Amino acid sequence: LQFLYFIGKMYVVLTIAAMLSAPLGASIRVAGTSYKLTHGFDLAMCKAVVAEMVTEVQKHDLKQNGEEDIFDTAGMAICLGVVKNYAMDARKSGKWGLRKKTQPEKEAEEEGHIGDMTAMLLLKEACFAFADELQQEISETIYKHVSVKSAEQLGNDFCPRATEDKKKKKKKKKPSKKPVQTDPEQAERAQYEKFMNGMGGDGSMYDIIKQDRDSPEETLTDDDQAEITTASKALQCRICTTAVSLAYKQSGSRTDEAVASEAVQRAFFGLADDESMDYKPGNPPDWSQDYVVTRGKKTGDFQLKHSPVKSEQLPYTDRIKRNVVIAQACRRSFSLTDDDLGEMLVLHAAWSPEQLGAVFCKPVCGAPHDEL
Numbered sequence: 221l222q223f224l225y226f227i228g229k230m231y232v233v234l235t236i237a238a239m240l241s242a243p244l245g246a247s248i249r250v251a252g253t254s255y256k257l258t259h260g261f262d263l264a265m266c267k268a269v270v271a272e273m274v275t276e277v278q279k280h281d282l283k284q285n286g287e288e289d290i291f292d293t294a295g296m297a298i299c300l301g302v303v304k305n306y307a308m309d310a311r312k313s314g315k316w317g318l319r320k321k322t323q324p325e326k327e328a329e330e331e332g333h334i335g336d337m338t339a340m341l342l343l344k345e346a347c348f349a350f351a352d353e354l355q356q357e358i359s360e361t362i363y364k365h366v367s368v369k370s371a372e373q374l375g376n377d378f379c380p381r382a383t384e385d386k387k388k389k390k391k392k393k394k395p396s397k398k399p400v401q402t403d404p405e406q407a408e409r410a411q412y413e414k415f416m417n418g419m420g421g422d423g424s425m426y427d428i429i430k431q432d433r434d435s436p437e438e439t440l441t442d443d444d445q446a447e448i449t450t451a452s453k454a455l456q457c458r459i460c461t462t463a464v465s466l467a468y469k470q471s472g473s474r475t476d477e478a479v480a481s482e483a484v485q486r487a488f489f490g491l492a493d494d495e496s497m498d499y500k501p502g503n504p505p506d507w508s509q510d511y512v513v514t515r516g517k518k519t520g521d522f523q524l525k526h527s528p529v530k531s532e533q534l535p536y537t538d539r540i541k542r543n544v545v546i547a548q549a550c551r552r553s554f555s556l557t558d559d560d561l562g563e564m565l566v567l568h569a570a571w572s573p574e575q576l577g578a579v580f581c582k583p584v585c586g587a588p589h590d591e592l
Contacts, residue, residue: 248316248342248345248346248349255316255342256314256315256316257315257316257317257346258311258313258315258316258317258318261316261317261318261346262350262383263379263380263383264317264318265302265318265346265347265350266350266354266375266378266379266382266383267375267376267379268302268305268306268318268320268347269294269298269299269302269347269350269351269354269358270358270361270362270371270374270375270378270379271371271372271375272298272301272302272305273290273293273294273298273358273362273366273371274362274366274370274371274374275301275371276293276298276301277290277293277362277366278366283363283366283367286363287359287360287363290359290362290363291355291356291359294351294355294358294359294362298347298351299344299347299348299351302343302347303340303343303344303347304324305320305321305324306318306319306320306321306343307319307321307339307340307343308339308340308342308343308346309339310339316339316342318343354382357378357382358378358382361374361378362374365377433501433502433503434502434503435502436501436502436540436543436544437502437540437541437544439540440537440540440541444537444541447541448541448544448545448548449548450522451513451522451541451545452544452545452546452548452549452552453549454521454522455513455522455523455524455545455549456549456552456553456584456585457581457584457585458524459524459545459546459549459550459553460549460550460553460577460580460581460584460585461573461574461577461578461581461585462507462511462524463487463488463505463507463550463553464487464561464573464576464577464580464581465573465574465577466483466486466487466505466507467480467483467484467486467487467488467561467565468483468565468573468576469573470483470486470487471483471484471562471565473569474565474566474569475566475569476566477562477563477565477566480561480562480563480565480566481562481563483562483565484561484562484565486505486506487505487507487550488505488550488551488553488554488561489503489505489550489551490502490503490504490505490506490547491503500539500543501539501540501543502540502543502544502547503543503547504542504543504544504546504547504550505546505547505550508542508543508546508547509527509531510526510527510531511524511525511526511527511542511546512524512525512526512527512534512538512542513538513541513542513545513546524546549584552584553580553581553583553584556583556584557580557581557582557583557584559579559580561576561580564576564579564580
């Protein structure tokens with residue numbers, strides 16, 4: 221998923237691969253094709269999002285830490301629950317409508333042909349667009365009233381007003397002079413199907429988010445996964461020395477080992493388990509978003525380069541590959557050395573980043589790729 225990218229502030233952890241060409245209730249544009257939506261679709265989507273929000277908040281007691289956890293969930297992350305428990309169908313009129321699944325698990329087993337993939341992609345994009353726009357309003361409403369009102373009451377009270385206000389705001393916007401950019405990758409359907417079929421555990425959104433955070437490559441094709449493994453090994457030395465250089469820059473005067481160790485943590489790893497859900501799929505270090513993994517046109521060798529465009533503008537599959545390649549290489553660097561880089565930064569404060577990298581990364585830079 222772009223999810224899941226798939227899934228934004230999960231993000232899920234997820235980035236929108238296609239954008240709405242008009243307010244929900246009219247049509248949605250996915251991969252260059254416009255799909256008409258039934259009248260009242262906006263309202264139905266709102267009630268679906270609210271219902272899933274109430275379920276997640278109550279199930280995981282998200283209110284106990286204030287509104288922040290609820291806000292994170294109210295974004296694109298909640299759409300994982302919507303996709304699991306709701307479905308879109310083409311009506312006789314040719315328009316697409318939303319319905320709640322009566323038997324989610326059974327329907328998930330039966331989904332798989334191209335029509336189902338189209339329906340799930342439409343639902344994912346429609347939900348992403350809706351939740352992204354009303355994240356703040358949904359979060360505030362749930363936080364204030366979830367303890368005293370049912371999901372149905374919240375939906376009936378909040379959604380008619382919210383969707384009407386949303387339409388009024390859209391009418392005031394000036395049309396964009398630039399055409400909407402779409403990402404027509406056919407592979408996304410296969411990736412999304414694999415992801416949806418792979419939902420395990422109790423099927424809760426948190427199980428899905430954990431997969432998106434720890435192993436999003438499992439949603440990709442076997443060929444893509446093999447390419448990630450090869451690229452991670454081929455770029456191991458380059459990634460390790462890059463991370464060392466960044467840790468060097470972030471460790472300041474290199475006189476405080478605690479500060480140096482924190483800089484190493486940021487340079488080699490993503491967010492810890494108890495930190496915010498604002499991670500990137502694959503949970504790589506933040507600096508990874510400034511780079512791209514490419515292949516030389518003549519040699520075919522893998523290369524790590526500064527990205528000429530913003531990370532969110534890259535195709536979803538490319539972002540997942542880049543994130544996982546860097547995350548795997550960084551983790552492997554630590555598993556193959558006994559050196560303490562934080563300690564080295566302080567003890568050898570006079571060394572250059574290149575000198576530190578040559579020593580710390582020697583186990584990965586000096587070993588043949590097939591031995592890593």
